[in-house]
Amino acid sequence: MKKVISVLALLGMISFPASAETYRFSYSKLFTQLKHNTEEGHPDIGVAYFMVSADSGQVCPISRAWMRKKEHYEEFTIPASQALPLPLDNQLRKVNPDVFVETPSTLNCDISFQVLVDKPVGKTLTSQQVRDWLPQMDTMMENLGGMFASWFMPKTQGVVIHFSPSATGKITSSEGQDYTIDDHQAIIDASGLGQEVKLTLPEAPIKVSPWLPKNG
Numbered sequence: 001m002k003k004v005i006s007v008l009a010l011l012g013m014i015s016f017p018a019s020a021e022t023y024r025f026s027y028s029k030l031f032t033q034l035k036h037n038t039e040e041g042h043p044d045i046g047v048a049y050f051m052v053s054a055d056s057g058q059v060c061p062i063s064r065a066w067m068r069k070k071e072h073y074e075e076f077t078i079p080a081s082q083a084l085p086l087p088l089d090n091q092l093r094k095v096n097p098d099v100f101v102e103t104p105s106t107l108n109c110d111i112s113f114q115v116l117v118d119k120p121v122g123k124t125l126t127s128q129q130v131r132d133w134l135p136q137m138d139t140m141m142e143n144l145g146g147m148f149a150s151w152f153m154p155k156t157q158g159v160v161i162h163f164s165p166s167a168t169g170k171i172t173s174s175e176g177q178d179y180t181i182d183d184h185q186a187i188i189d190a191s192g193l194g195q196e197v198k199l200t201l202p203e204a205p206i207k208v209s210p211w212l213p214k215n216g
Helices: 027-038 090-095 127-145
Strands: 014-016 019-026 045-053 064-069 072-075 098-102 109-117 124-126 158-162 170-173 178-180 185-189 198-200 207-211
Touching (some): 019 109, 027 045, 027 090, 027 098, 124 127, 127 158, 127 198, 127 207, 170 185, 185 207
Antiparallel strands (some): 014 019, 064 072, 109 207, 158 207, 170 198
């Protein structure tokens, strides 16, 4: 149950003998979760892959990533969020190239997929935006978890706002409440937001993900 709720998956990790920092994946296996991005019911929400430290749970920085199939080669540009920017393409699924990811050799990393807001988020948010995201996040997580996921998966109660490591300050609301940024992220519990609240962020976040109750 915990694995489904945290939306964490390990998919055929293979490390090269010469270096534990290079990982190889099958595109067709990664496509299994990416395909949910084309479904209806969550227009603002998507799923993306990250490399995550098996020891700390923190996102591992990706130094390089690319796809290869025989003579065909494509290198990816990694965004600030460190999401693996895989294209969603059914033809690629059939060709099934290998996907290679390099991370620092000092870290033991696994591949993980995460539900997150799939639209640009700026330095301001409204309580209505946050509330609109929650049922969409639930829909996406239920799709990922399978037909019985809704039986045991808790409802999303808020969002986690993720910032770059250089972020400082706090999130403030038009109601006068402050949200502390701890370890580059802040939790917004939607149950504590008024109807027409404006949230001001110190900088644009690198991603926004679901926040589930701890007792879930």
